[in-house]
Amino acid sequence: MTDSPLARWERHTGAVLAVASLFFLAAYAIRVLGGGLPALVRALCLVVLFAAWAVFVVDYAVRWRLSRQRFPRFLRAHLLDTLVLLLPMLRPIRIVQTYEAVQRHRDRPRLALHARVITYAGVSVALLGFAGSLAVYQQEHATPGANIRTYGDAVWFTCTTLSTVGYGDLAPVTGLGRLVTVGVMACGLALLGAVTGSFSSWLLQVFAREGERPPGDSPGASRRTDD
Structure with a gap:
């Protein structure tokens, strides 16, 4: 198993990013489909959206720094991550990585x-x-x-x-x-x-x-x- 700083970061943040993705998707769905909801609820959903997106931005920036690559090269190697960052409503598809990260961390059969x-x-x-x-x-x-x-x-x-x-x-x-x-x-x-x-x-x-x-x-x- 790779034990580089980037690999350790991805292992330890997998569950956090998955939870943030679920919160983002739930808040986004409520704002889109809940047209008749009180303004306070819609405002709270907006706060959740921005907070989750901030988590995604921090993760992207940290992984770029830990990769020790120049940004153009990192961008070419992580086009999907960049697309998901620009279109965060697609972020929940990365939830499927959580199972893999948990299994690697616990060293259980997959x-x-x-x-x-x-x-x-x-x-x-x-x-x-x-x-x-x-x-x-x-x-x-x-x-x-x-x-x-x-x-x-x-x-x-x-x-x-x-x-x-x-x-x-x-x-x-x-x-x-x-x-x-x-x-x-x-x-x-x-x-x-x-x-x-x-x-x-x-x-x-x-x-x-x-x-x-x-x-x-x-x-x-x-x-x-x-x-």
């Missing part, structure tokens, strides 16, 4: 690689779909000429975009809405590729083991022979 990839991808899709639908709804629902008028429309649009189906019945008309959509498209393609590749690799390993087994040898052969 899931197989294929199972982890599929599990993390599934959790990431759920979180990304929720955050993306909130962002699209916030930008589109009150815009003249928009056809994404309800949160249900935003959820449907985000699901079709993430799955790369893209029926075309709904589409954003604002600049920020389209920017969020581009990010959702890119993440959907990446996650779909990760799951497909992992599943294909698992199938190849299964077929390879079947091919290496001697003719007539089956999982139940030894049991039948013993009987």
